[in-house]
Amino acid sequence: MSVYEKLRALSISLPQLTPPAAAFVPFVRSGKQLFLAGHIARKDGRPWQGQLGADVTTEQGKAAARGIAIDLIATLHAAAGDLDKIARIVKLLVLVNSTPTFTEQHLVANGASELLKEVFGERGAHARSAFGVAQIPFGSCVEIELIAELADGA
Numbered sequence: 844m845s846v847y848e849k850l851r852a853l854s855i856s857l858p859q860l861t862p863p864a865a866a867f868v869p870f871v872r873s874g875k876q877l878f879l880a881g882h883i884a885r886k887d888g889r890p891w892q893g894q895l896g897a898d899v900t901t902e903q904g905k906a907a908a909r910g911i912a913i914d915l916i917a918t919l920h921a922a923a924g925d926l927d928k929i930a931r932i933v934k935l936l937v938l939v940n941s942t943p944t945f946t947e948q949h950l951v952a953n954g955a956s957e958l959l960k961e962v963f964g965e966r967g968a969h970a971r972s973a974f975g976v977a978q979i980p981f982g983s984c985v986e987i988e989l990i991a992e993l994a995d996g997a
Contacts, residue, residue: 846926847927853962855916870918875992875997879989882987883981885911886907890983895940895942895945896941896945897942901950901951904951906954912958928994929963929994930992930993930995930997932991934972935971935990938986939951939974940978941976951973951985
């Protein structure tokens with residue numbers, strides 16, 4: 844099943860590429876590697892603000908990370924031109940706006956990891972780091988960046 848068929852089966856439609864809010868580009872290609880800039884959580888088209896361990900639950904954070912994964916897939920589509928040309932999701936870096944006592948950053952990150960594995964199959968299995976941070980731009984609760992590898996000839 845193609846990535847696009849899988850997205851349709853999951854009732855996921857990809858959003859338009861969001862222009863950067865600062866002095867950077869949404870992605871860079873270097874050889875077969877695609878480096879995607881950090882994407883923040885959004886809710887109703889605006890930054891999903893809050894802090895895990897204070898006013899955002901782990902389940903809400905996981906939902907935010909899943910939403911970011913959809914945005915990242917849309918950026919991958921823009922970068923590669925065809926999601927079926929993605930050979931591998933290599934790595935995620937997940938930043939979680941959290942209180943000093945919050946320790947479930949890994950569970951929040953699962954929201955993105957699980958969706959990428961579901962959409963890309965084994966090509967979606969990736970290395971990952973998840974960190975608690977004091978703040979994210981716009982007060983967003985989660986930010987994720989992604990590294991992917993293109994297939995030969997892509």
